Amino acid sequence: MSPNTITDAVAALMSRAREELTELVAFKSVADFAQFPRSESEGAASWIVGALRAEGFQDVAVLDTPDGTQSVYGYLPGPANAPTVLLYAHYDVQPPLDEAGWTTPPFELTERDGRWYGRGAADCKGGLVMHLLALRALKAAGEVPVNVKVIVEGSEEQGTGGLERYAEQHPELLRADTIVIGDAGNFRLGLPTVTTSLRGMALVRVQVDTLEGNLHSGQFGGAAPDALAALIRILDSLRAEDGSTAVDGLDGGGSWEGLQYPEDDFRRDASVREGVELTGSGTVSDRIWARPSVTVLGIDCPPVVGATPSVQAGARALVSLRVPPGTDASEAARLLTAHCEAHAPWGARVRCEKTGQGQAFRAGTDSPAYAAMARAMSEAYAGQEMQFAGHGGSIPLCNTLAGLYPEAEILLIGLSEPEARIHAVDESVSPDELRRLAIAEALFLRNYAV
The missing domain is CATH 3.30.70.360 (Alpha-Beta Plaits)
Structure with a gap:
């Protein structure tokens, strides 16, 4: 199975990916049921159930989690004695904030200037589409060489801990050799990055x-x-x-020893107005990742x-x-x-x-899974070396999974690079980033199976 075969397969699937992301973004799946209808989240969960079953997943189920929301689980068996990889995303989204402030409607995926705009396009409905793209590309190129578990959460943005508690109550359900969390992002558009630290x-x-x-x-x-x-x-x-x-x-007083975030780049990414100072002391990386x-x-x-x-x-x-x-x-x-x-x-x-x-999270990076991802990202991003970065946000499930499965390797990748403007008005995803990360994930699964 050559990288070109996977690359071609992903390219051929991109129009379908846009159609599916359009359907997913249309669900107003904010897990704040005092303000948004529960039926919108339930509709998104049902959509995911159908997508997994169509891909041959077994044991597909809607999980009623203790916080009153739903997560979706499925299992795709691979070859005998193959390792098991858990792929994670979440379908719940942030509220649109000021809908009038959006250039185009927040729950209608809209293409503009080479990007796809809509709430959840990057965080994290696009992450689910990324997983589906990678798996379909592997099938088109031959087979999925690992056992795959998929879990798609329904309340990550609310921080209410439903899936964490469900996993603790059913510890075998999400057990895997490696876990790929599709809810992070490259440090810069086009720069392959694995997130190793979460506040x-x-x-x-x-x-x-x-x-x-x-x-x-x-x-x-x-x-x-x-x-x-x-x-x-x-x-x-x-x-x-x-x-x-x-x-x-x-x-x-913490400090960050890894990839640094130049202040001028941060000011541009954060759209800080001219003459307004940044807050805090130390490097930007210190302030947003280590303090x-x-x-x-x-x-x-x-x-x-x-x-x-x-x-x-x-x-x-x-x-x-x-x-x-x-x-x-x-x-x-x-x-x-x-x-x-x-x-x-x-x-x-x-x-x-x-x-x-x-809880905060820090990943270990000296493992076969990280080596396999480094090779995959280098191929998907034309020879660029994979970078390690922190992330100021939180993904509460990471520490739960690390505690339940201490031998599992956890990698965080995703579509939320700075231009995506997640949690803000005019959230968007780069289709080129989606394409390359889907290629990288497919190549990772192939590399990891060897």
Whole structure:
């Protein structure tokens, strides 16, 4: 089976891949059922069931996970005595945010300037399509030379831990020799990259209360304790003067020894406005891969339009805390809670609720699977050497799988390079990146089977 055979097979399958990604993106599969219909996620899961069965997968099943969402599993047997590879993706997506801010509708896959736009195109419905492309290319070129398990999660973006708990309750289901997580991305478009480090995450809802009810700001303002102002004080205390995270008791001095992220490149990738400084200290790689980062995701308070002259009795915020490998996410959530309580001004009452969590992850890279992936990526990317990079995001399942299957090798690849703008408006995927990564995954499975 030559690389050219696989390359040609993937190229021939790209139009079908676009059709399937169009169908998948159309599902508004946000696993927040208070705002998005459960039927959209169930429809996406059903679509995946059909796709796996059409490819000859056995034991295809919709798994009802403990957080009330669904994941999809399937098994494709390979030759006798072949190793087993688990392929992971997730079909749930982030909300579209400001739909009016999208150039084209978020749930309609649209081609523009050589990229395919739509929510989930890269993160991570495109990851599932990548897996399907690789498997179909191997079939077209001869056979799939390994046993394949596929698991497609339904609540990764919510961080509610449904699949992690299901895996712990059914430890044999996802057992594999190697696990390929298709939910990361190349460091730069066209630069083959394996992600070896993920920050963990703790989500905490902070509620501040000061009064029994809102008061007229003219009659009581100046003496009545404003809950919104108290919340702002608390949130401000989470960052030092230079913008670095400053949660009491949390180590913020880590360093990254691998691939470096030039500041000019980061400013361009992040669309930082001219004259605005980056936050924190150390290298950019230190800040986004090796140190904690706190982000205020949202605040419940009156909007400017329609606001009344009132002192607010209560206010709340949702705070995300990312932590590097070596820091326990549960401990980070405890420290964040203690910090918010300790920094409350004027005796304001503070209640903190942990709403989501995922542990950090660090992969070992000295293994046959990494060697097989390095050869595959070099072939798929015209001789370029595979790079190792970190990722500031979290994939909670990684640590669960590492704990359940300590002998398994875990590799993270995917379509979420910087231009993809995942979690933002106008998310997109490069079809050329999809093509090359599908080739790389197919070649990896061939190399790994030898």
